[in-house]
Amino acid sequence: MNGSTQSEISKNLKNEKINRLFIYRTIKRYIDTKSVEDKPRSGRPATVRTRALREKLRSKIRRNPRRSIRKMAREYPVNRETLRKMIHEDLGLKSLKRQTVHHLTPTLRIKRLERCKRLLWRLINEDSEQILFSDEKIFTVDEATNRQNDRMIVSPCKDIPESIKFIDRVQRPLSVMVWAGVSADSRTKLIFVPQGVKINSQTYKESLFLSL
Known part of the structure; x- marks a missing residue:
C-alpha cells in the first residue's frame, strides 16, 4: 500500500475490520519514529498478572475455595488489591x-414439600384473602457490641466512667418476642409475647387471635 492515502488504506482493510x-x-x-512498534511507556511494566500466576491461583482456589484473599496475597509477590482483580477479572x-x-x-423436607403443595392448592381453589401468614421474632434488648469496631477516642482513659468504659455480659441477655401476621390486603398489629410463653397452636387460639 505504498503511496496510498489513509482513506484508501482504510477501504482496502475494510474486510479486516480494522479501526480507522x-x-x-x-x-x-511510523512517520515520527520510522517504526510501528509501541513507544516505551513510563511506569512499572504490567508483568505481575502473568498467565503462570493465574494458573497457580486457579489451582490453589480449586484445592481450597474458602481461603481468604488476604492470606493468598502473602504467598505471592502481589498486593491484595491486585490479587482481588486477578480473581474477579482474570x-x-x-x-x-x-x-x-x-x-x-x-423427614422435614418431605413435610415442607407436602405443605407447600397444600398451600398452592388453597391459593388456587380458595379465597386467598382468608389466609393469614404469621411469624414471630426474638429481639435482644441488651446492648450489642463488636470488639473490632466498637471504640471511643478519649483522653485519659482513667477519667471515663465505668458505665461507659465497660459493657456487662450476661449468660442470658434480655429479649422480647414479637408476633405479627399479614394477609392479602392487610396486616395485624404487633403483639409482644410475654416472657416464658411458647408459641404453639394453643397459644395462637387462646392469646394471639384474641388480641387482634
Missing part, C-alpha cells in the same frame, strides 16, 4: 458469602 483511528495512529507512529470468579439457613432433615 488505529490506522491513523500507526501511520503517525479468572471470572466471585466471592460468595455463605448464608445460614434452617437445617432440614429428610
